[in-house]
Amino acid sequence: MPLINKINKFSIRRLATLSNNGFLTKQTPESPSFPATLRLNTGHTFNATSFGAVKPITSGEVVFTTSLVGYPESMTDPSYHGQILVFTQPLVGNYGVPPPTLDKYGLHKYFESSKIQVSGIIVNDYAAKYSHWNAIESLGQWCTRYGVPALTGVDTRAVVTLLRERGSTVGHISIGEEAMAQEPPEYTDDSADWINAVSRKDIRVFNFNGKTKIALVDYGAKDNIIRCLVERGAQVTAFPHDYDFSSKLSEFDGVFLSNGPGDPKNATKTTEVVKKVLAKSSAMKVPVPIFGICMGHQVLGLAAGFKSYKLPYGNRGHNQPALNLQKGGCVITSQNHGYALNDGTTPEGWAPYFRNANDGSNEGIRHVSLPFSSVQFHPEAMGGPLDTQYLFDDFMDQVNSLKVKRLGFQLPVSASLSQSANI
Numbered sequence: 467m468p469l470i471n472k473i474n475k476f477s478i479r480r481l482a483t484l485s486n487n488g489f490l491t492k493q494t495p496e497s498p499s500f501p502a503t504l505r506l507n508t509g510h511t512f513n514a515t516s517f518g519a520v521k522p523i524t525s526g527e528v529v530f531t532t533s534l535v536g537y538p539e540s541m542t543d544p545s546y547h548g549q550i551l552v553f554t555q556p557l558v559g560n561y562g563v564p565p566p567t568l569d570k571y572g573l574h575k576y577f578e579s580s581k582i583q584v585s586g587i588i589v590n591d592y593a594a595k596y597s598h599w600n601a602i603e604s605l606g607q608w609c610t611r612y613g614v615p616a617l618t619g620v621d622t623r624a625v626v627t628l629l630r631e632r633g634s635t636v637g638h639i640s641i642g643e644e645a646m647a648q649e650p651p652e653y654t655d656d657s658a659d660w661i662n663a664v665s666r667k668d669i670r671v672f673n674f675n676g677k678t679k680i681a682l683v684d685y686g687a688k689d690n691i692i693r694c695l696v697e698r699g700a701q702v703t704a705f706p707h708d709y710d711f712s713s714k715l716s717e718f719d720g721v722f723l724s725n726g727p728g729d730p731k732n733a734t735k736t737t738e739v740v741k742k743v744l745a746k747s748s749a750m751k752v753p754v755p756i757f758g759i760c761m762g763h764q765v766l767g768l769a770a771g772f773k774s775y776k777l778p779y780g781n782r783g784h785n786q787p788a789l790n791l792q793k794g795g796c797v798i799t800s801q802n803h804g805y806a807l808n809d810g811t812t813p814e815g816w817a818p819y820f821r822n823a824n825d826g827s828n829e830g831i832r833h834v835s836l837p838f839s840s841v842q843f844h845p846e847a848m849g850g851p852l853d854t855q856y857l858f859d860d861f862m863d864q865v866n867s868l869k870v871k872r873l874g875f876q877l878p879v880s881a882s883l884s885q886s887a888n889i
């Protein structure tokens with residue numbers, strides 16, 4: 467390559483870094499590569515080379531995603547907190563990592579939260595050389611900055627075959643000869659605390675100008691879920707997972723239950739709060755609609771009386787087909803979950819809403835007469851197909867029309883008559 471081209475390429479990369487100044491004033495150097503292993507509790511060991519943080523040993527549940535793109539979004543999704551993520555897409559890293567730019571609502575434009583949430587990543591073929599107009603650093607540099615180990619050179623198809631045969635499996639990333647020679651430690655399952663680790667600690671309002679007031683319970687909410695609501699005119703009040711907002715229900719037009727990590731059965735406190743909210747809303751003349759996504763769906767289900775269970779190895783990817791049991795048809799969805807509700811435990815007054823066309827697992831529930839529903843997949847789809855974003859439109863339409871009805875009931879009769887004449 468002529469020298470001038472080389473210089474131009476270098477300056478363009480530098481410019482990208484400088485134009486995002488304030489985020490990254492100095493790039494982290496690439497970590498040196500070390501020999502490493504991924505050891506699974508099945509007894510299998512995979513040799514690898516590290517390209518992220520040099521941390522001797524990291525343990526966690528090993529899960530896989532079949533998504534072809536979206537590693538910045540997946541790795542910052544709080545639902546992946548504490549897990550070691552295997553990418554089945556062989557080439558990972560080739561478009562680098564974007565800056566932590568915030569949009570006008572204060573939400574991350576290119577990430578799902580403010581940091582890497584996975585405990586480690588496993589890829590087949592790491593691309594250290596990246597190219598993208600918006601990239602400011604490589605995947606390896608990003609992992610190094612956040613202290614997250616990353617392995618390349620692993621036969622990820624063999625790992626996934628094992629995970630699919632053996633089910634949910636704990637694994638250990640060992641970096642360097644010394645760590646590789648040691649027995650991996652006993653894995654301590656701290657997943658009961660994961661929601662607490664990722665949920666916000668304070669109450670925060672997004673989009674003060676929004677006309678429709680939504681209470682969002684944050685179990686580790688992805689930024690794009692909040693964006694999907696505020697972009698549709700919502701003022702979103704995000705509550706910590708353990709905050710009992712049931713006494714404030716009448717201040718809101720709708721309730722949204724977010725995604726989050728771990729087993730929904732650990733979310734006992736919030737399940738009790740959601741039970742109260744369901745009872746309160748059901749008793750209102752005009753009920754307040756409730757919608758949930760993934761963990762929010764599971765919590766709503768548990769509060770309604772469904773039972774949940776752990777899937778053999780979970781569904782994680784961007785092309786999971788879900789059948790709409792109410793209207794017919796099939797939607798292609800983005801997913802990331804290890805647990806599911808059991809359709810066989812559907813309580814009275816509720817119905818399964820969506821069903822996974824691959825494994826038959828539940829993908830959604832709805833109340834047969836009240837405005838309560840939820841989906842296991844991710845309509846906000848970051849990343850993934852946008853086919854089910856209409857569910858946000860449906861939810862906001864339902865919230866707004868019931869809000870008008872509720873206002874009608876609250877106004878004196880004469881005002882209520884003139885208001886309904888206006889709509």
Ligand SMILES: NC(=O)CC[C@H](N)C(=O)O
Nearest residue numbers: 725726728760761804805
């Ligand atoms: N994305 C999510 O909210 C995941 C929900 C839950 N942690 C599960 O794995 O099933």
